[in-house]
Amino acid sequence: MPELPEAETIARGLQAAIAGRRIRRVRVHRQEAVEPMSPAAFRCALTGRRVESVARRAKWIAAILDDGTRWVTQLRMTGRFTWSPPSALRAAPHLSVSLLLYGPQGGGVLRFYDVRRFGRMWILDPAAWSELDARLGVEPLSKDFTRRALAGLLDGSGAPLRNVLLDQERVAGLGNIYANEACYLARLDPRRPANSLDESEVARLHRAIRTVLRSAVERRGTSLSDYRDVLGGAGRFQADLKVYGRSGAVCPRCGGVVARTVLAGRSAFFCPGCQR
DNA sequence: CTAGATACCTGTATGC
DNA sequence: TGCATACAGGTATCTA
Ligand SMILES: [Zn+2]
Numbered sequence: 001m002p003e004l005p006e007a008e009t010i011a012r013g014l015q016a017a018i019a020g021r022r023i024r025r026v027r028v029h030r031q032e033a034v035e036p037m038s039p040a041a042f043r044c045a046l047t048g049r050r051v052e053s054v055a056r057r058a059k060w061i062a063a064i065l066d067d068g069t070r071w072v073t074q075l076r077m078t079g080r081f082t083w084s085p086p087s088a089l090r091a092a093p094h095l096s097v098s099l100l101l102y103g104p105q106g107g108g109v110l111r112f113y114d115v116r117r118f119g120r121m122w123i124l125d126p127a128a129w130s131e132l133d134a135r136l137g138v139e140p141l142s143k144d145f146t147r148r149a150l151a152g153l154l155d156g157s158g159a160p161l162r163n164v165l166l167d168q169e170r171v172a173g174l175g176n177i178y179a180n181e182a183c184y185l186a187r188l189d190p191r192r193p194a195n196s197l198d199e200s201e202v203a204r205l206h207r208a209i210r211t212v213l214r215s216a217v218e219r220r221g222t223s224l225s226d227y228r229d230v231l232g233g234a235g236r237f238q239a240d241l242k243v244y245g246r247s248g249a250v251c252p253r254c255g256g257v258v259a260r261t262v263l264a265g266r267s268a269f270f271c272p273g274c275q276r
Numbered sequence: 277c278t279a280g281a282t283a284c285c286t287g288t289a290t291g292c
Numbered sequence: 293t294g295c296a297t298a299c300a301g302g303t304a305t306c307t308a
Contacts, residue, residue, distance in 0.1 A: 001300090001301040001302085002301065002302090003301065006301080059301095059302075059303095074302080074303080075301090075302085076284095076301085076302045076303070077285090077286095077300070077301055077302055077303095078285090078286080078287090078300090078301080094286090114285095115286055115287065116284085116285045116286050116287080116300090116302095117284080117285055117286075118284065118285070118302065118303080119302095157278080157279090158278090158279095159278080159279060159280090163279080163280090166302090168302090168303080175301055175302070176300095176301065176302085177301060178301095222301080224300085224301070225287090225288085225300080225301085226287095226300090226301080227301070244301095245300095263280095264279075264280055264281080265280075265281065265282085266300095266302095267299085267300090278308100279307105279308090280306105280307090280308085281305105281306080281307075281308100282304105282305085282306075282307095283303105283304090283305080283306090284302105284303095284304095284305105286300100287299105287300090288298105288299085288300090289297100289298085289299085290296100290297085290298080290299105291295105291296090291297085291298105292294105292295090292296085292297105
């Protein structure tokens, strides 16, 4: 579900909801959500800690705690946070973890729901966090993401462009929706070998990635089915999708018909009329 | 090393 | 209605 814009929206929502508050109670409803930690060790690591801040890195959500550790979450396909007024931490369908937090301005319950159970949480010490951070690629909305940097990343691979854009060790945070939409915006065929792009094509792709991500962050993400922000609100970028999930639709740019193919086991959408 | 396939899990849509 | 199949926003791990 969540790619960079959704994770960013959720991280901002969590920053507003829980930064400055202290974790009073923790319940792990499904232990696989915190593996390889035990539920007891997970509860122990969080209970009594104050949340200093919450931010996004790639598609990860990371909360910095007052003991210097990081409480990190990977939402994978269907992970979702909700923030609501204080109440009992009861088990519920699809609920993996719940936490009760309080601060000077009151408190609430943070719940982590996950229908498909791929999502997971960890507690990382600073060294483990650095290791993770170092493994992840460049943030596409940062100033480190230059045309030259992108060119270097694409040069290293003859795999289809769409696949390379999904590699989190190259560009961090693009998922299948935005990788496909960026190829469309750049008028590039997602099946093209990544290292076949010339300089002007790389420039187009660079601009397209930033444009599509900035716009999707501004629209608070894409809600196709599961995704909601921390307060339950839907994103609005689904109305701006040009190709993703739209095979058979008319291309708004050239009047062609949007096609679907499968690359590395995942759908790729594009317009054969205007993407080369 | 690379790149593709597979596994993980549940829900929903579609077709017979 | 019931049942089988395909597919879904991700990523770790296996295999060639
Ligand atoms: Zn077109």
